[in-house]
Amino acid sequence: MTTNASREINFVHQAEIMTETIKKELRHQKLYTQYGINPFKKLCPLASKPNAEQREEEEDSMSLEPTKKYLESETENQEYGWISLPL
Incomplete structure (x- = not known):
């Protein structure tokens, strides 16, 4: 076969x-x-139930301030x- 025939x-x-x-x-298909x-x-x-109580660790991390949660903004x-320091 030539290259032109294979392309067409x-x-x-x-x-x-x-x-x-x-x-x-x-x-060859089998239906199970x-x-x-x-x-x-x-x-x-x-x-798990959507209204189930969450773990205390998750609740604590959710209520923390962003400066205590993350290292950087x-x-x-x-x-x-x-970085808010009093004057």
Whole structure:
């Protein structure tokens, strides 16, 4: 095959290739309807409740001032009052 012939793939050839690919996939596809949980893997299948009490550590970090939470200011507005010493 020459290089020009390999470059000239028209839409009909591409459609044929796509239909062959889909037919192969459908021929070898297996439909699984029964699922099971691996008994050897320890997981909690339930999500935590959204209204459950949070840990005290998270609450403490949320109520801290930004200067105690972070080492440096994170925004430009925090820079204005970041190091505030009384005059």
